[in-house]
């Protein structure tokens with residue numbers, strides 16, 4: 001395997017596979033609350049880039065639901081981080097933000113969707129990844145849609161599977 005590119009060394013704590021330890025909580029003012037499980041894979045091939053894949057399932061029925069994949073880059077010489085993301089719902093986005101210690105705080109900078117994407121359309125996304133002192137990874141996602149202001153949609157914690 002290629003050695004980790006030094007450009008992404010500050011993100012080495014993400015690498016590997018993470019599984020939700022208990023079901024995550026989904027919510028939004030317009031939908032019934034739901035529970036989901038999710039597996040995250042962060043890999044690299046020696047480029048100054050981290051590759052990722054997130055696969056979520058309904059906690060009770062185990063049906064595959066939301067999926068996203070993409071790339072993470074760091075602006076050289078800074079703590080500025082960009083996520084380049086494609087979602088199975090037909091949404092693509094660029095999220096940018098900062099890496100401070102073992103926390104990533106991201107805001108959507110560009111969103112685009114298929115011409116026939118379902119409404120309501122997402123207008124803004126903010127998310128936080130944090131490696132906690134107990135070794136768990138935590139993700140919180142908020143979104144704004146055409147009819148709702150920025151409100152939490154997802155909260156989940158993962159434990160390292162490999």
Ligand code: HEM
Nearest residue numbers: 026028030031034036056057065066120122125141143145
């Ligand atoms: C609903 C966006 C991640 C599960 C929705 C809605 C939007 C949305 C716009 C419709 C809200 C409304 O009707 O007012 C997103 C975005 C995500 C994301 C932008 C990632 C950044 C996830 C994940 C799951 C999930 C990881 C986990 C399974 C659901 C469910 C609903 C929903 C079950 C309600 C039923 C439905 O509309 O399909 N999401 N979502 N979402 N989301 Fe997400």
